[in-house]
Amino acid sequence: MLDITLPSPCERFTPDWKYADDVDIYVKRDDLIHPVISGNKWRKLKYALSELPDGMSRTVSFGGGYSNHLHALGYACQQLAIPFTAIVRGDYSASPTPMLMDLLAWNCELVYVNKLEYRQRETPAYLKQIRMRYPNAVIIPEGGKQPSALKGVGEIIDELTFQPDYILLPVGSGATLAGLIPKLNAAQHAIGIAVLKGENYLETEVESLLTKPHTNWRIEHKFHQGGYAKHSPELVQFCQALFQNHGIATEPVYTGKLFYAAKTLIENCYFQKGAKILLIHTGGLQGARKIKTDETN
Ligand SMILES: Cc1ncc(COP(=O)(O)O)c(C=O)c1O
Structure with missing residues (x-):
């Protein structure tokens, strides 16, 4: 809640x-x-989270290691019991940022990708791959700009x-x-x-x-x-x-x-x-x- x-x-x-x-x-x-x-995080995510289409049971989104958007979305998903995958620009596995530590504590899945892969985050081919990997997921663009x-x-x-x-x-x-x-x-x-x-x-x-x-x-x-x-x-x-x-x-x-x-x-x-x-x-x-x-x- x-x-x-x-x-x-x-x-x-x-x-x-x-x-x-x-x-x-x-x-x-x-x-x-x-x-x-x-702030603008709840305003932007309100409808995406409250109106998950039928059959959709996960969210996936994108951001940097300090992203306010990933942080807010990760917390909201944990509270609403929606599994969440964060695709993160850069490999922070050796030393996660405080923001990423929060996401891990909230049981979010973190996928670290290099800058080259991250750059493809809005291309149809890349999004198709994500959809195949997470068929029941709502994909929320970087910054929550759906x-x-x-x-x-x-x-x-x-x-x-x-x-x-x-x-x-x-x-x-x-x-x-x-x-x-x-x-x-x-x-x-x-x-x-x-x-x-x-x-x-x-x-x-x-x-x-x-x-x-x-x-x-x-x-x-x-x-x-x-x-x-x-x-x-x-x-x-x-x-x-x-x-x-x-x-x-x-x-x-x-x-x-x-x-x-x-x-x-x-x-x-x-x-x-x-x-x-x-x-x-x-x-x-x-x-x-x-x-x-x-x-x-
Ligand atoms: C605290 C804060 N204010 C303002 C903005 C800018 O909002 P927008 O990305 O919608 O321009 C952001 C980024 O999302 C943010 O995290």
């Missing part, structure tokens, strides 16, 4: 950032949905009791952004904060997930700090201060970059006075263990 808390709280956020008083900032605390399957994920993500907007002018969120695969865009009206804008180097590529990914073109969204590419999981000591300090001053826990891979981007944009008068800005806290705090590992290595 999963003890999910929905709707997630939406809190007024009043930082002491320059010009923050000129706008109204809110945080959708999806990080509080569940201690493990937090079409039902978009429906789950869109429910964030259904829970709001006001209409934000801008919605800001971190972008990795683009599925969370793609789930929000169709739910906005013409006066609302979604702004994705790219957490990795992916100019044009990320826009194309988001467009490929949308069923029709929309114009009320964009992705900001100035805040990835050099690439996925790359971060400055300043960002780490920023996350710590955010927690000390506001009790909001973030990590430097996704949500730290989101809040930092919001601060920079507000300080640069990017939004009109009086704008209502909603930050989506997409959870993923287990990813902070990567930072700790990197820093102790």
